[in-house]
Amino acid sequence: MVIGLEVHVELSTRTKMFCSCPADFGGEPNTHVCPVCLALPGALPVPNRRAVEFAIRAARALHCEIAAETKFDRKNYHYPDLPKGYQISQYDQPLARNGWLEIETEEGRRRIRIRRLHMEEDAGKSLHGEGDGEATLLDFNRAGVPLVEIVSEPDLRSPEEARAYLEMLRATVFYTGVSDVKMEEGSLRCDANVSIRPRGSSELGVLVEVKNMNSFRAVQRALAYEAERQARALARGERLERETRHWDEARGVTLPGRSKEEVNDYRYFPEPDLVPLRIDPAWVAEIEASLPELPEARLGRYQEAGLAYKEAWTLVAQRELGDFLDATVAAGAPLRQAANWLLGEVSARLNESGRPLAELRLTPAGLAGLVALVEAGTVTPTLAKQVFARMLETGEEPAVIVEREGLVQIRDEAALEAVAERVIEANPKVVADILSGKEKAVAALVGQVMRETRGKANAAKVNEVLRRRLAELRQAEPRG
Amino acid sequence: MAWRPVHELAASGASRREIAELFVERAARLDGRVHAFLTQTPERALEAAERADRAGGGRPSPWAGLPVALKDNLVTRGLRTTCASRMLADWVPPYTATAVERLEAAGLGCLGKTNLDEFAMGSSTEHSAFGPTRNPVDLERVPGGSSGGSAAAVAAAMAPWALGSDTGGSIRQPAAYCGVVGLKPSYGRVSRYGLVAFASSLDQIGPITRDVRDAAILLGLIAGHDPRDATSAERPVPDYLERLEEGVRGLRVGLPREYFGEGVAPEVREAVLGAARALEREGARVEETELPSTRYALAAYYVVAPAEASANLARYDGVRYGFRAAGATSYADLYDRTRQKGFGAEVRRRIMLGTYALSAGYYDQYYLKAQQVRTLIRREFGEAFRRFDLLLTPTAPTAAFRLGEVSDPLTMYMNDICTIPANLAGLPAISLPCGSAGGLPVGAQLMAAPFEEALLLRAARALEAALSLQPWRPAAELEEVAP
Ligand SMILES: [Zn+2]
Secondary structure, three states, X not given: OEEEEEEEEEOOOOEOOOOOOEOOOOOOOOOOOOOOOOOXXXXXXXXXXXXXXXXXXXXXXXXXXXXXXXXXXXXXXXOOOOOOOEEEEOOOOOOEEEEEEEEEXXXXXXXXXXXXXXXXEOOOEEEEOOOXXXXXXXXXXXXXXXXXXXXXXXXXXXXXXXXXXXXXXXXXXXXXXXXXXXXXXXXXXXXXXXXXXXXXXXOOOOOEEEEEEOOHHHHHHHHHHHHHHHHHHHHOOOOOOOEEXXXXXXXXXEEEOOOHHHOOOOOOEEOOXXXXXXOOHHHHHHHHHXXXXXXXXXXXXXXXXXOOHHHHHHHHHOXXXXXXXXXXXXXXXXXXXXXXXXXXXXHHHHHHHOOOHHHOOOOHHHHHHHHHHHHOOOOOHHHHHHHHHHHHHHOOOHHHHHHXXXXXXXXXXXXXXXXXXXXXXHOHHHHHHHHOOOHHHHHHHHHXXXXXXXXXXXXXXXXXXXXHHHHHHHHHOOOO | OOOOOHHHHHOOOOOHHHHHHHHHHHHHHHHHHHOOEEEEOHHHHHHHHHHHHHHHHHOOOOOOOOEEXXXXXXXXXXXXXXXXXXXXXXXXXXXXXXXXXXXXHOOOEEEEEEOOOHHHOOOOOOOOOOOOOOEOOEOOEOOOOOOHHHHHHXXXXXXXXXXXXXXXXXXXXXXXXXXXXXXXXXXXXXXOOOEOOOOOOOOEEEEEEOOHHHHHHHHHHHEOOOOOOOOOOOOOOOOOOOOOOOOOOOOEEEEEHHHOOOOXXXXXXXXHHXXXXXXXXXXXXXXXXXXXXXXXXXXXXXXXXXXXXXXXXXXXXXXXXXXXXXXXOOHHHHHHXXXXXXOOHHHHHHHHHHHHHHOOOOOHHHHHHHHHHHHHHHHXXXXXXXXXXXXXXXXXXXXXXXXXOOOOHHHHHHOOOOOHXXXXXOOOEEEEEEEEEOOEEEEEEEEOOOOOHHHHHHHHHHHHHHHOOOOOOOOHHHHHOOO
16 A cells, blocks of 8 residues: 555634734634735735745754745635636745655554645635525635645655654644644645555556545545555456546445546646745744744654653653653653653543643642652552642642651551551451461451551551561461 | 827916816817716826825926826726626626826826727727727828727827727827827836736836826836735836937947838838938937748737737636626526626637647647747847847838728738737837828837837937928817817
8 A cells, every 4th residue: 555645734823824913713704804805806826935934944843955046836626715727836936845754554664755845825614504594604714824734755654654644743843933833724634545455566556546535534534445445446446537526424334526637737837916935944943943943853862761662652642741851850850750641630620621631630740759759768659649639729839738647658667567567457358268267368457557557657667567467467377 | 189199288377277177178078079988087087186286396296296197907996997798797897907106196186997909909999898999190090009099089189198008009000190298118117917918928007198208207116126016126217308309329229120121101100200201310320120920920910919919818707806798507508698798809809829839739829930030020129139228110011000901800900010029029019190191190119229218209209300200190080069
């Protein structure tokens, strides 16, 4: 299976690509429009410098080379929500080329090449059947919002790889801060070019374009379906057609769209209303210098610190977790232990509440403090969970909570011996079982001691004290 | 008084109200015969005049209160802008073109919107959906195109001056046919924002006036960088009047052979050569030269301009504004019907030409080739302007032809053969009356290097003074109806 992905990312600039209308998502239909984005006669586009900057930022994060000079072209096609009857895009001189992203595959890390990244403008939105009767209404608020299209080489070999690439791409762009990359809001859109060929053959099969995949899961399912469909068709001796198919999420199938007879001729030509853009290398360097640590690097760093790929990726893909982890490490916690908390208790809390990390009353310093208390043996792991819960309730420092609530671990042997004695006396049946050889029953006594001490006892010490006392009893017991 | 140029009217001592009334009255009385206007706006012209009279010394500019006619492809807020097309017959724009905004800021009042070939495509103003304009000098003849309405309005003294647009000669050729002055500025000199696009890389707005000084004044009012047009030049605007009278002594003027050859009427050739001799008498050094790529200019133009036009006109689909054909069953159907009924034959022909030239398989053969020719022509002009300060040619190969006389599109396209090269190369060029052929006006064209408008105007002014021609008077029939 050979897959190439074309990903559209909407840039979150304040204004549109070629006019000064607000580019925000939503708004009452047709309120963010002007002569330029409505393509009124006589209106002219003027490029948004910020959008170019954002595109360069994304391109450098994807290791692309930035062109010294780039130009815009007209891509001609008719659609009711395309106001000018053409889209301003880039054809033979894209802003950036030759990038790559590394993804984890079954055979280890692999580099997926990116052919090009170019700038273009979005179209409006057709709302079918929302007005009176059969009418189609048009909303041009999105028309002219800046996009980048990122085209990969056909380097992906399975639906899983396609998904991994898309996830890595999404995370990388998200880290650059140029887009919110929300698939459900359409600020990240993905089309796939899929073909299959016999293993080992280098000849490309018939290319099918799959559109309308609105989630990561949809991408994976649609591509799996398409591979299966194509393989079956070939097995039946059918000839595949070069076509565009649409993913039907509800039915879990791809359906034919435009047929080959309607292959589009976009009649690209240089946009005469705009002049070519010269990109100053110093500007590129400046933009690049302001990039944060990117997912690839962060992933590598976490793996080096001993995290498994899946653990590391979870912390990278959810940037707020990764940022929190780094801040906790900066506050003095070992990465491994801090990561455990974030992947365990913290993630569980977030899933439960459905709220973002920023809304939990937890600070990196607080978490680092808690890790330190566990490391020092001041609190047991069980106690630590209680302390954690209290931290979220009160927002207090863990040490303060431990102090006030007396949650310090009991390591004092004399104190533990007294409790052990009480437990042994109170459970003659269990003791008898142990003495008659049921060693496992010791755990029940340990549990009793823990309960008596409200979890504060050091488990190892309790074990030690109990076994010593039981040994004494065994010796004292007359053999029958 | 209507025959005097604007700078003389302004200095005449008449109130702005009197001047405006003069033109308003003439336009109301004479336009039935000429049909230079698609929309007359006497109230706007009179209002601006009164405002200027009230302001007295506090006027925004020396030209405040003077009326101006605007080609109807310049968008005007609240005033219908039709492009002489059924497609935009009722379209009232919500905004104003930058050039018009600048005239308004200088206090000028709009007299009306003038006729043109539909979407500025044509050389005779016969291709208007609202009927042709007639040449005021001879009502049986065309005024030229596509700014025929603006040229005729000035020639009939229904407007003291006007704005036109020039894509392949659309200001200069009608100016020549009507016996007035027409200036196409360098590409990028005047903002195209609000000019309904024909061919974006060639279009430029410019003045049509009674004399060269007026052209310099009007250009000064509309020129300069506009952040709303990415192709507008960020260069300071010189004072075009400052050195206007300095003459041509020592200037080198080239006469490119290719502009005087086959197809150029002998009387036209003679009149232009007479202009060359006049420049020589004034101290210029005139010399024959060659521009061999000129012969490819027409072909290149008729690929590039329709290609750009086909895209620029794609927006007229009946969805958001303008004409919408009835009875459509789908978007594709609506698109086809609207464009079939909304556009005239010439516009449809050029859209098809352009679509074809850009389509897969033909792009390299046509569009790309045309762009290469364009580069060649630009380079050739660059070399010529190292040897010459100016080039002198006829504006059009013949004088104005009769209405309906030229029905073959190719022959029609030949009328722009002398003017097209300046558009392909982005040069400034001016046409001014230099004599007559068969009793009709003949125009001489001067071209200069990009952004050398000041030099161009100075030379044109010297030529105008040396020739000291009487203004072309309109046809007797026009004046007969006058009281
Ligand atoms: Zn806008």
